[in-house]
Amino acid sequence: EAGVTQFPSHSVIEKGQTVTLRCDPISGHDNLYWYRRVMGKEIKFLLHFVKESKQDESGMPNNRFLAERTGGTYSTLKVQPAELEDSGVYFCASSQGLKPPETQYFGPGTRLLVL
Amino acid sequence: SQKIEQNSEALNIQEGKTATLTCNYTNYSPAYLQWYRQDPGRGPVFLLLIRENEKEKRKERLKVTFDTTLKQSLFHITASQPADSATYLCALINTDKLIFGTGTRLQVFP
Numbered sequence: 001e002a003g004v005t006q007f008p009s010h011s012v013i014e015k016g017q018t019v020t021l022r023c024d025p026i027s028g029h030d031n032l033y034w035y036r037r038v039m040g041k042e043i044k045f046l047l048h049f050v051k052e053s054k055q056d057e058s059g060m061p062n063n064r065f066l067a068e069r070t071g072g073t074y075s076t077l078k079v080q081p082a083e084l085e086d087s088g089v090y091f092c093a094s095s096q097g098l099k100p101p102e103t104q105y106f107g108p109g110t111r112l113l114v115l
Numbered sequence: 116s117q118k119i120e121q122n123s124e125a126l127n128i129q130e131g132k133t134a135t136l137t138c139n140y141t142n143y144s145p146a147y148l149q150w151y152r153q154d155p156g157r158g159p160v161f162l163l164l165i166r167e168n169e170k171e172k173r174k175e176r177l178k179v180t181f182d183t184t185l186k187q188s189l190f191h192i193t194a195s196q197p198a199d200s201a202t203y204l205c206a207l208i209n210t211d212k213l214i215f216g217t218g219t220r221l222q223v224f225p
Binding site: 004031033035041042043044045048055056059091093101103104105106107108109 | 119146147149156157158159160161164204208210211212213214215216217218
């Protein structure tokens, strides 16, 4: 069974540009999460989808970040316009059910560098 | 404020010894605590979960303890091997999301 996949693996953009990250969860997993790790800090929660609905977006840093999960399958996270402080590793995770504690399966991450 | 602390310094131990990693938290009352392993360039991989009413959990060479009075979890790897070298993260479950510590890097040398 394929795990969580993320694309691209790396992205280098200039400040002010737009970047879109993609996450494909494990097939059949209703829950999809986005997390981010900035340099030297811990991994932090950004948001949680249940199917196509946003369950919790309390971790989204500001309105430059837009996450979507059309059709309840893959998800995209768009940063527009990107700022220097957006650099970091963006992880996606998925889990099957709703009743905690569900094991979250993480993708390899997208490494974003904003210059 | 809520905080999860792990030893930020790397832990270096000799192969065959037991590695013990610490996770302390403040201003949380978690029902569950998890430990993850992360290798360079990869995402975290789930290892163990322990519930607040469990004192100890084991899985092969791994052992986790959870002391809700001390607000601390200890993660032990017995008979450590160089392949155990990685960063280990503790995470609390807060409703639907994971709250991570910064992780401790473990280096097991032959």
